[in-house]
Amino acid sequence: AQTVTQSQPEMSVQEAETVTLSCTYDTSESNYYLFWYKQPPSRQMILVIRQEAYKQQNATENRFSVNFQKAAKSFSLKISDSQLGDTAMYFCAFILTGTASKLTFGTGTRLQVTL
Amino acid sequence: DAGVIQSPRHEVTEMGQEVTLRCKPISGHNSLFWYRQTMMRGLELLIYFNNNVPIDDSGMPEDRFSAKMPNASFSTLKIQPSEPRDSAVYFCASGSRDRDSPLHFGNGTRLTVT
Numbered sequence: 001a002q003t004v005t006q007s008q009p010e011m012s013v014q015e016a017e018t019v020t021l022s023c024t025y026d027t028s029e030s031n032y033y034l035f036w037y038k039q040p041p042s043r044q045m046i047l048v049i050r051q052e053a054y055k056q057q058n059a060t061e062n063r064f065s066v067n068f069q070k071a072a073k074s075f076s077l078k079i080s081d082s083q084l085g086d087t088a089m090y091f092c093a094f095i096l097t098g099t100a101s102k103l104t105f106g107t108g109t110r111l112q113v114t115l
Numbered sequence: 116d117a118g119v120i121q122s123p124r125h126e127v128t129e130m131g132q133e134v135t136l137r138c139k140p141i142s143g144h145n146s147l148f149w150y151r152q153t154m155m156r157g158l159e160l161l162i163y164f165n166n167n168v169p170i171d172d173s174g175m176p177e178d179r180f181s182a183k184m185p186n187a188s189f190s191t192l193k194i195q196p197s198e199p200r201d202s203a204v205y206f207c208a209s210g211s212r213d214r215d216s217p218l219h220f221g222n223g224t225r226l227t228v229t
Contacts, residue, residue, distance in 0.1 A: 035217055043204060045220035091158065095218075102171060103148065103208070103218050105158040 002027045004094050006106035013082045014114055020067075021077045021109045023092030031097040034068065034075045039108075040088040048090070051075065079111075087113045121207050121221035129229055133195040136224045139188055140209030148218065149182055149192050150206040158206075164190065197228045 003026045013019035025034070036048040051059045051068050059066050063083075067076045079086055092106040120139040128134055140147050148163040162172040164184045172182070179198070184190040194201055204225050208218040 033217070037220075043223050043225075045206065045208070045223075047217050047219075050217055102160055102163050103210075104160070107157045 002029075002032075002094055002096065002104050004092050004104050004106040006092055006109050008109045009107070010110045010112070012112045012114060013079075015082055015084060017082055018078060018080045019082055019111065021079075021090050021092075021111065023075045023077070023106055025073050025075065025092070025094050027073070027094070027096070029096055033095050033097070034066075035093040035095070035103075036064070036066070036075075036077045037091045037093060037105075038086075038088045039091065040085075045091075049077065082113045084113050084115075087111060119207055119209050119219050119221035121205075121224050123224055124222065125225045125227075127227045127229065128197055130198055131196045132228075133193065134197045134201075134226060134228075136192040136205050136207075136226070138190045138192070138207030138221060140190070140207070141219055142188065144209035144211050144219070145187065146210040146218075147184060147190050148208045148210070149190070150208065152204045152206060152223070153202075161192070194226075197226075199228045202226055202228050 005024045032053045034051045038046045038048045049059050049061045049064050051066050058068050063080045065078045089108045089110050091108045093103050095101050095103045122137045145166050149161040151159045161174045162182045163170055167184045182192045204223045206220050206223045208220045210218045
């Protein structure tokens with residue numbers, strides 16, 4: 001079975017600063033996808049960024065980037081130039097390739113962006 | 116596309132009553148997932164369907180929970196009888212066989228059982 005671990009229940013960052021959220025996962029498979037989802041107080045689940053395991057290049061999406069270390073099974077999210085609107089719960093998620101696979105979530109990190 | 120549509124947005128019911136949550140996935144998606152979110156247990160996968168067929172329902176807590184997907188555009192999650200510990204936010208998500216397409220979530224149904 002696949003597991004996803006987020007060891008930081010809460011984090012805080014000042015506006016305009018950079019913050020990194022950590023995520024590790026465990027799998028014996030080699031083909032999978034990793035995601036970061038954001039859940040603001042509105043409770044909507046919003047996809048932030050995704051990474052294909054077969055790609056060595058780290059994914060980036062504007063102010064969001066990941067540090068994907070496949071051998072270490074680590075998938076951290078870096079948020080640059082933090083904005084107040086980044087305040088939310090952030091979930092790391094994992095899915096194997098294949099049509100019958102399921103998305104497994106970590107327990108989440110609550111990020112607070114302060115003035 | 117309107118995205119994944121869930122109804123109702125909020126549901127308040129008394130213990131023992133039947134509750135039905137509804138989901139309309141994104142057109143063209145062939146995978147559908149039901150998740151439950153609570154403070155204590157986070158996001159839990161209850162059941163997921165592929166091409167309208169249930170693939171894994173091991174996350175369904177007990178026989179009081181049932182889910183159906185009669186066609187590609189509609190799914191229901193039913194709780195009968197409901198209990199206070201079922202209070203949570205229930206999310207529906209849909210996805211495509213193309214794994215470059217991530218799961219898209221609905222806005223969730225907040226269920227309160229008193």
